[in-house]
Amino acid sequence: MSRSHADRVVEAGLGLTALLSGGTLLLIVWFLFEGAKPALDFGMLGHLFGDGKWQPGSVRDPQFGVMSMLIGSLLVTGLSILLAAPAGVLSAIFLSFYSPARLARGHRRLLELLAAVPSVVFGFWGLTVLVPAIDRLHPPGQSLLAAALVLSLMILPTIALTSVSALQAVPVAQLQAAAALGIGRPRLIWSVVLPAAWNGVGAGILLAAARAIGETMAVMMVCGNIAQIPASLFDPVRPVTATIALEMGYASAAHKSLLYAAGLLLVLVTGALICGMAFRRQTETSLPRSWS
Amino acid sequence: MVLRRPVDCLLGWVGGLIALATAGAFAWILWDLVRLGLSQVTWGFLTGELSDGGRSGGIGPVLVSTAGILGGCLFFAVPLGVGCAIWLSEFVRRGSPWARAVIGGVDLLASVPSIVFGLFGMTFFCQKLGLGFSILSGGLTLGCMILPTVIRTTLSAMRNLPSDLRPSSAALGLSRLTMLREILLPSAFPGILVGITLGIGRALSETAALIFTSGYATRWPASLADSGRSLSVHIYDLAMNIPNGGANAAASALVLLALILAINLTASGLGERWRSRQTGLRN
Amino acid sequence: MAKLRISNLSIRYGDVRAVTDVTLEIPEGKITAIVGPSGCGKSSFLQALNRLTDLIPGCEVSGSVKLDDQCLFAAPALDTISLRKRVGMVFQRPNPFPQSIRRNFEIPLREHGTPKREIPAIMERALTDVALWDEVSGRLDQNAGTLSGGQQQRLCIARALALNPEVILFDEPCSALDPIASMAVEKHIQALRGRFTIVIVTHNLAQARRLADSVAVFWLRNGSGRLIETGPADDVLSQPRDPDVVSYLNGLNG
Ligand SMILES: Nc1ncnc2c1ncn2[C@@H]1O[C@H](COP(=O)(O)OP(=O)(O)O)[C@@H](O)[C@H]1O
Ligand SMILES: [Mg+2]
Numbered sequence A: 001m002s003r004s005h006a007d008r009v010v011e012a013g014l015g016l017t018a019l020l021s022g023g024t025l026l027l028i029v030w031f032l033f034e035g036a037k038p039a040l041d042f043g044m045l046g047h048l049f050g051d052g053k054w055q056p057g058s059v060r061d062p063q064f065g066v067m068s069m070l071i072g073s074l075l076v077t078g079l080s081i082l083l084a085a086p087a088g089v090l091s092a093i094f095l096s097f098y099s100p101a102r103l104a105r106g107h108r109r110l111l112e113l114l115a116a117v118p119s120v121v122f123g124f125w126g127l128t129v130l131v132p133a134i135d136r137l138h139p140p141g142q143s144l145l146a147a148a149l150v151l152s153l154m155i156l157p158t159i160a161l162t163s164v165s166a167l168q169a170v171p172v173a174q175l176q177a178a179a180a181l182g183i184g185r186p187r188l189i190w191s192v193v194l195p196a197a198w199n200g201v202g203a204g205i206l207l208a209a210a211r212a213i214g215e216t217m218a219v220m221m222v223c224g225n226i227a228q229i230p231a232s233l234f235d236p237v238r239p240v241t242a243t244i245a246l247e248m249g250y251a252s253a254a255h256k257s258l259l260y261a262a263g264l265l266l267v268l269v270t271g272a273l274i275c276g277m278a279f280r281r282q283t284e285t286s287l288p289r290s291w292s
Numbered sequence B: 001m002v003l004r005r006p007v008d009c010l011l012g013w014v015g016g017l018i019a020l021a022t023a024g025a026f027a028w029i030l031w032d033l034v035r036l037g038l039s040q041v042t043w044g045f046l047t048g049e050l051s052d053g054g055r056s057g058g059i060g061p062v063l064v065s066t067a068g069i070l071g072g073c074l075f076f077a078v079p080l081g082v083g084c085a086i087w088l089s090e091f092v093r094r095g096s097p098w099a100r101a102v103i104g105g106v107d108l109l110a111s112v113p114s115i116v117f118g119l120f121g122m123t124f125f126c127q128k129l130g131l132g133f134s135i136l137s138g139g140l141t142l143g144c145m146i147l148p149t150v151i152r153t154t155l156s157a158m159r160n161l162p163s164d165l166r167p168s169s170a171a172l173g174l175s176r177l178t179m180l181r182e183i184l185l186p187s188a189f190p191g192i193l194v195g196i197t198l199g200i201g202r203a204l205s206e207t208a209a210l211i212f213t214s215g216y217a218t219r220w221p222a223s224l225a226d227s228g229r230s231l232s233v234h235i236y237d238l239a240m241n242i243p244n245g246g247a248n249a250a251a252s253a254l255v256l257l258a259l260i261l262a263i264n265l266t267a268s269g270l271g272e273r274w275r276s277r278q279t280g281l282r283n
Numbered sequence C: 001m002a003k004l005r006i007s008n009l010s011i012r013y014g015d016v017r018a019v020t021d022v023t024l025e026i027p028e029g030k031i032t033a034i035v036g037p038s039g040c041g042k043s044s045f046l047q048a049l050n051r052l053t054d055l056i057p058g059c060e061v062s063g064s065v066k067l068d069d070q071c072l073f074a075a076p077a078l079d080t081i082s083l084r085k086r087v088g089m090v091f092q093r094p095n096p097f098p099q100s101i102r103r104n105f106e107i108p109l110r111e112h113g114t115p116k117r118e119i120p121a122i123m124e125r126a127l128t129d130v131a132l133w134d135e136v137s138g139r140l141d142q143n144a145g146t147l148s149g150g151q152q153q154r155l156c157i158a159r160a161l162a163l164n165p166e167v168i169l170f171d172e173p174c175s176a177l178d179p180i181a182s183m184a185v186e187k188h189i190q191a192l193r194g195r196f197t198i199v200i201v202t203h204n205l206a207q208a209r210r211l212a213d214s215v216a217v218f219w220l221r222n223g224s225g226r227l228i229e230t231g232p233a234d235d236v237l238s239q240p241r242d243p244d245v246v247s248y249l250n251g252l253n254g
Helices: A002-039 A042-050 A067-098 A101-116 A119-137 A144-168 A172-180 A185-214 A217-222 A240-247 A253-286 B006-040 B043-047 B060-091 B097-111 B114-128 B135-159 B165-171 B176-205 B231-241 B246-281 C042-048 C080-086 C101-111 C116-129 C133-139 C149-162 C179-191 C205-211 C233-238 C243-253
Strands: C002-013 C016-027 C031-035 C059-067 C087-090 C167-171 C197-201 C214-221 C224-232
Touching: A002 A253, A002 B060, A002 B097, A002 B114, A002 B135, A002 B176, A042 A253, A067 A101, A067 A144, A067 A185, A067 A240, A067 B006, A101 A144, A101 B006, A101 B246, A119 A144, A119 A217, A119 B006, A119 B231, A119 B246, A144 A185, A144 A217, A144 B006, A172 A185, A185 A253, A185 B006, A185 B114, A217 A240, A217 B231, A240 A253, A240 B114, A253 B097, A253 B114, B006 B246, B043 B060, B060 B097, B060 B135, B060 B176, B060 B231, B097 B135, B114 B135, B135 B176, B165 B176, B165 C080, B176 B231, B176 B246, B176 C101, B231 B246, C002 C042, C002 C197, C016 C042, C016 C197, C016 C214, C031 C042, C031 C205, C042 C167, C042 C197, C042 C224, C080 C087, C087 C149, C101 C116, C101 C149, C116 C133, C116 C149, C133 C149, C149 C167, C149 C179, C179 C205, C205 C233, C214 C233, C214 C243, C224 C233, C224 C243
Parallel strands: C016 C224, C031 C197, C031 C214, C087 C167, C167 C197
Antiparallel strands: C002 C016, C002 C059, C214 C224
C-alpha cells in the first residue's frame, strides 16, 4: 500500500530528527573532547595544579595554574546559593502560607518576569549601579561580592518558583491532619510541609546551582576577571566561564585546548547537577502521595 | 489571618520582607534602565545606523541581525524539535531504551551552559562547516541551545492531548500521517506555539553563545553569511568595551526587555487559551 | 450467513490474559449483543475485530478472525486501513475530533478517497440517519466539542456511517449518556438493523433484550475472560443454561 509506505517514510524522517536532537549533545561533547585532547595528559595535570599563576599565553614563562579559577567558580556559585536558597525558600513559604492569594499570584508573575530578564541586562545593571556602590564601600567594586549578589538575584526566582510548586504539592490531607491536631503554623511548616517537600526544594536548588556555575555574561561583567584566589569579598575573581569567554578569541595551542577542557568540565559538572535533580524529582514522585 | 505566636509572626514578616526586597530589586533595575535609557528610545534610535562605536546613533542593523539570528535559529530548531517530540510521543513506547536515551540526551542538553554552546558553535559551525563568524552560525548555535525547550513543550502538548483522539482516528481507518496532520497537530498547535515562543525568548536573551559565532559587526547585514551582532551582544559591547556607552546600552536593554516581555505575555496568553480550550472539550 | 468468524481468539496484555479461546460467529445484517460483568474482556474482544489492539503496546492476539473469508491477523491479512473502513467503531465516550462538525466528516472521507463534491451529500445522509441534521445543519462549521454529549455520540455514529462500513462495533455507546440521550441513540442503532452487521457491547440487559438478535455472554473464569454462553437473544436471556449467567441475569433483573 502506498499509504502505509508514506507512513513508514514519515516515521523514518521523524526518527531521524529524534536521532539528531539526541545526538546534538554527543556532538558537543565530542568536539569539546577533541579540542581538549592535548590538555588531557599527565604532564599537563602537574601544571594545572602545580603552577601558581595563569599566564598561558606567555612565551617565556607559560604557566597553567587553574586553581584560582576553579576556586573562583566555586566561591561565586557557593555564595550566590548561600544567599538565594534561604531567601527563595522563605519567600516560597511566605507565598504559600502567609500572603493573601492575590498577592501571591502577582508575586509569582513578578518572579517569572525576573527569571526571564537576560543575563546581559543583569550584568549591565550590576556594572553601572552595583559595582560603583560597592566601590564606594570598598574599592575596586568589581568583586566576588558583586558577582555573588548579581548571580543570587538571577537564581532566586528559580529557587522560589520550584519551591512554591514543591510546597503546594504536599497533600492537603496532611495539612488538615496537622491542623486537626492543633499544630501551629511554624511547626506545621517545619515538621510536616518541609520534610514532604524537601526533595522538590532540593531539586530546585540543584537546578539553580547548575545555572549559576554555567552563568557567564552577568558574572564576567562584574567580577573583575583577575585570576587570583580572593582574600576577601571585595577582591576581584575570575570564574571558569569568564575565562573561556575572555580568552577564546585569541587562544592557541595548549592554551586553547585548556579552554576546551574547561568547557568539558562545565558540561560534566552541570550534567551531574541535573542528574542529581532528576533523581530527587523521581524519589519525590515515587513517595506515596496520599496516605489518608 | 491572625499571627498568634512570635515565631509565626517572625516567619511571616521575614518571608514578606524578602518577597518585598525581590520586588524592590526588580523595580530598582527597571528604574535605573528607564532613568538611563528611556530618553534615547525614539523611532530614529530603532531604525538608525550605529555611529561612534555605538555610543550614539541607533540600533537598526543590530535589530536586523537579531532577526536574522532568530530566523536561523527557528529554521533549525523548530522542524528538528517538533519532529523529535512527535517521534517521542507517537512512534516509540514511553520508557523504551531509545526514547529514554533521546529524552535523557535532550534534558542534559538543556543543562549545558551557554558559553559551551558558544565554544561548540565556533568550532563546529564557524570552523568545521566553514560558515565563519556569521548570522547563520549564530542562529544554528542558538538553535541547538533552544532545541530542548521546543522538544519538551511540544512533547507535553502532544502527551496532554485527549487520549481518545488516537483510537477514534484509527477506528476510522486514518493513516498515521493523516492522523498526525489532520487531528493531532492541529490540536496540539497552540501548545507547540508556546514552546516556540519560549525558545524565542531564550534565544533573544542569549549573549555568551553569540560572541564567538555571529560576531560583533555593526554594519547592515547583507546576507545570513554576514557577521552581525545581536541586541544582547550590543548591550554587552557597549557596557564593557565602549567608554560612555551606558546611555545607549540602557536604551538597548529597554528595547530587549520590552521584546522579552511581549514574548512572555504572548506565551502565557497562548498557554491560558490552550488550557481553557482543552478543558472546554472535556465537558 | 456469518459476516465475522472468530475462532480460538485469545488476547493478552503482557501477563494479563484478557480473553481466552473465544469462538463465535457474527451473523450478517443482525445485531449481536455482548454482555457480561466489567473486566471480562468485552472491549478487548471488540477491539480485536478491527485490529485496534494494534495500537496498544504489549497487546498480543492469537487465534483467527475472518471478515467474509479474509483473515485479519494471519497472512495474507487485510491492511488495517481498509479493514477499518469496512469495520467501523463507536466508543463508550463520544470522541469527535476537536474541529468543526464538517471536518469530522471530511477528514475520514478524504482519507478513503471520496471526491470532495460528494462529501456534503454523504454527510447530510449520515446526519439524517441519526436525526442530527436538523439540529446541526445551521452550524456545520462550529467545533464539534460544543455539542451536547448525546449529540456528540450521534455525530460519532454518523461519522462511522458515512464511510459506509459493512460492520459497526459499538462499545457501550450509551453508558456515558443520560437516559433520554441514551434512548435516542438506542433508537438509531435499532434503525440500522439489516443495513449493517452490528456488534454491541452493553451493560444494560434490558437494552440487549430490546436490540439484540443474538447474545454472547462473557465471563471471568480462571482469571481470564471467556465466552460461556451464546445463542439467539430470547433463549439466552430467558432460559440461560449456565448457573453464573442465571444469577447474573436474576441479580440485574431483580
Ligand atoms: N491497555 C491495557 N493494558 C493492560 N491491561 C488491559 C488493557 N486494557 C484492558 N486490560 C485488562 O484486560 C481485562 C479486560 O478488560 P476489558 O476488555 O476492558 O473488559 P470489559 O470491557 O469487559 O470491561 C481487564 O482485566 C483489564 O484490566
Ligand atoms: Mg469495556
